[in-house]
Amino acid sequence: MNYDTFIDQVAHRTKASSERAVALTSATLETLAERLTGGEVLDLAVQLPKPLQLVLKPSPRIEAADRFGAAEFIARVALRADVEEAAARDAVRAVLTTLREAITGGEFDDVMTQLPRDYREMVEPAMAPGATLRRSGL
Structure with a gap:
């Protein structure tokens, strides 16, 4: 997926x-780059268009991931994008869904395995496109 399509x-x-989509x-x-190990950031970056690679700022020198939960993730996105936390939560879901569509192989799953269980609310909609549209018993 190219940069314009991603945005x-x-x-x-x-x-x-x-x-606004660029900022979000x-x-x-x-x-996300702060929350992942350096190696995983590099693996992710190589599959994205150049402008997004620059945003991730992959560095082989930084292997350790910062440890913070989903609430802190949303708060950091809200602060960086200068939006309310509800808008940040929606943005994270949108970016993760688009990210899943943009990268190949199991890379999205590799990224998501580095995130703790409290990220599930943000991640599940992106891990199974259309899952929120499925109804049990159908």
């Missing part, structure tokens, strides 16, 4: 302008 998808999912995507990816 357009985030804009569509968040019902935001392209400019950057804030989410910067925060």
Whole structure:
């Protein structure tokens, strides 16, 4: 997926302008990079368009991941993007869903295995596209 398509998808999912989608995507990816090990950030970055690689700031020198929960993740995204936490939560879901569509193989699963259980609320919608549309018994 190219950069413009990635941003357009985030804009569509968040019902935001392209400019706002850029800020939301950057804030989410910067925060995700803090939460992942350096090696995982590098693995993820190579599958993304160049502008998004630069946002991730992969560095082989930084292997340790910061340890913080989902609430802190949302708070950091909200601060970086200068939005309310509810909007940040929606943005994280949109970016993760788009990220899942943009990368190949099991890389998305590799990224998500580094996140603790309290991230499930943010991650599940992105891990199973359409899952929220499925109804039990159908």
